[in-house]
Amino acid sequence: MNGDTERAVAMNKEPMIFEIKIDDFDFDILPISIDSDLLKENRELRKKAVSLYYEDYFKNAGGEIEIEIVADYIKIFWSPLSYSEIDMAIEQAVELLEKKAYSHAEPILRALAARYPDREDVLFNYGMMLSDQGRLDEAIKLLFHLTSIDTENANAWNALGIAYLRNGQTDEAKKSLKQSYDLDPENGYTLRNLGALLANENPSEALPFLKKAAEMLPNDQQAQYGYALCLLENDQSQEADGIFKKAIEVAPYSDLSELCRTQRTKIAQKTMRDEAPGGLGMDAVMYCLSALEKFNELGPEKAMAITTEIALLGRSGLDINDSEQKYTLKSLDGAFSGLQLISYMYVGIKRIDPNKDAGIDLAKEYSMALKLLEGGGVK
Numbered sequence: 001m002n003g004d005t006e007r008a009v010a011m012n013k014e015p016m017i018f019e020i021k022i023d024d025f026d027f028d029i030l031p032i033s034i035d036s037d038l039l040k041e042n043r044e045l046r047k048k049a050v051s052l053y054y055e056d057y058f059k060n061a062g063g064e065i066e067i068e069i070v071a072d073y074i075k076i077f078w079s080p081l082s083y084s085e086i087d088m089a090i091e092q093a094v095e096l097l098e099k100k101a102y103s104h105a106e107p108i109l110r111a112l113a114a115r116y117p118d119r120e121d122v123l124f125n126y127g128m129m130l131s132d133q134g135r136l137d138e139a140i141k142l143l144f145h146l147t148s149i150d151t152e153n154a155n156a157w158n159a160l161g162i163a164y165l166r167n168g169q170t171d172e173a174k175k176s177l178k179q180s181y182d183l184d185p186e187n188g189y190t191l192r193n194l195g196a197l198l199a200n201e202n203p204s205e206a207l208p209f210l211k212k213a214a215e216m217l218p219n220d221q222q223a224q225y226g227y228a229l230c231l232l233e234n235d236q237s238q239e240a241d242g243i244f245k246k247a248i249e250v251a252p253y254s255d256l257s258e259l260c261r262t263q264r265t266k267i268a269q270k271t272m273r274d275e276a277p278g279g280l281g282m283d284a285v286m287y288c289l290s291a292l293e294k295f296n297e298l299g300p301e302k303a304m305a306i307t308t309e310i311a312l313l314g315r316s317g318l319d320i321n322d323s324e325q326k327y328t329l330k331s332l333d334g335a336f337s338g339l340q341l342i343s344y345m346y347v348g349i350k351r352i353d354p355n356k357d358a359g360i361d362l363a364k365e366y367s368m369a370l371k372l373l374e375g376g377g378v379k
Contacts, residue, residue: 015064015066015077015078016077016078016079016080016114017076017077017078017111018054018075018078018107018108018111019073019075019076019107020050020074020103020107021072021073022046022047022050022069022072022074024103025046025050025103026101026104029096029099029101047074051069051074054067054076057092058076058078060088061080062080062082063078063079063080063085063089065079086112086116089108089112090121090125093105093109093125096108097125097128102129102132102133106126106129109129110126113126117145118149120146120149120150120153120156123142123143123145123156124146124153127142127159127160128143128159131143131166136163136166136167137167139163140164143156143159143160143163146160147176154180154190155187157176157183157190158176158177158180158187158190158193161173161174161175161179161190161193161194161197164176165177165193165197170197174197174198177190177193177194178194180194181194186216188213188216188217189213189217191209191212192213192217192222192226194209195207195209195210195226195227195230196210196226199229199230199233203230203234206230207234210223210226210227210230211227213226213227214227218246221250221254221257222256224244224246224247225244225247225256225259225260227243228240228247228260229263231243232263232267237267238267240267241264241268244260244261244263244264244267245264245317247260252315252316261314261315264317265359268319268321269320269360281339281365283339284339284342284365285369287339287340287343287344288343288346288347288368289369289372290340290344291343291344291347291348291369292347292369292373293373294332295348295351302331303348303351304348304352305331306329306332306348307344307345307352309329309330309331310341310342310344310348311345313329313341314345314359318341320342321338322337322338323339324337325337327341329341342360342362343362343365345358346358346360347366350366
């Protein structure tokens with residue numbers, strides 16, 4: 001037995017105990033597919049599946065393991081025989097965190113933190129998990145301890161700053177994030193988080209941080225979105241529109257993409273208003289009038305189909321400030337500009353429910369189109 005193993009054995013005379021409630025086990029993490037209905041119905045099979053999972057889990061990590069089923073709980077008694085086995089257990093816990101399997105990772109990390117209270121990788125991953133779960137007092141305690149024993153750890157300061165921010169402690173958050181930045185000014189996540197915090201107070205000060213974060217993290221949607229918002233706050237709407245578009249491309253169907261689309265619509269609408277005489281877009285008026293006439297001709301069912309198709313097409317973005325007729329529909333012949341389609345969609349939505357938010361404000365243009373349709377003329 002080498003010296004490393006001997007020290008580990010000396011440290012681990014008593015096994016570490018991990019405990020998880022059987023009913024809290026997420027069977028989606030099992031490497032094979034098991035009928036969930038069958039597991040719900042058969043308690044003994046459920047116990048067996050959980051027991052086999054942990055036997056295999058700690059077999060991979062090494063060491064000595066015993067598993068007991070006590071009432072509604074699985075209890076695992078694990079005795080690592082070397083530091084490398086402890087490292088492997090931590091790596092496997094991190095894999096569980098990456099799968100969002102917090103209820104499985106936590107008993108392992110909690111036991112490791114109790115046994116090795118100054119182990120940095122345990123403190124960091126356990127603290128981050130608690131922070132993500134909103135258990136902020138616990139997270140701050142662990143991450144603060146980590147920064148006290150490793151004052152040069154930029155990632156630890158960044159994680160502590162986020163926990164403080166989530167807990168509403170903005171002054172502490174700013175200090176922690178600035179400390180992280182001072183230690184590693186090329187850390188994209190620190191740049192993103194510090195920039196977002198600064199943007200609430202001073203958008204011009206935050207802009208260079210968020211710009212650099214967006215450049216360093218091109219596939220991080222939050223970084224792109226934060227940079228675009230800050231550009232808006234600094235009156236750079238056209239630049240912001242391009243970054244919002246880039247953010248959507250990262251993950252087109254995320255909740256953040258919906259916010260990006262809303263912002264792009266607002267930018268396009270403002271541009272249209274700014275360029276229209278008196279703030280009234282006559283192109284939109286005529287498109288609304290055309291839609292009213294067309295929908296009256298085609299009837300409600302066909303109008304609904306056209307409106308729905310445009311709404312779905314609009315999820316990818318429609319350029320309402322480009323007059324080129326570059327869009328086509330399956331439900332209506334012809335080629336259309338972005339503004340024309342948005343006007344048709346607006347009319348279709350208002351015909352269904354006048355109080356429904358259409359996502360863009362063409363109320364003035366729509367009202368004028370109704371007057372023209374009724375023969376009221378322009379006043």
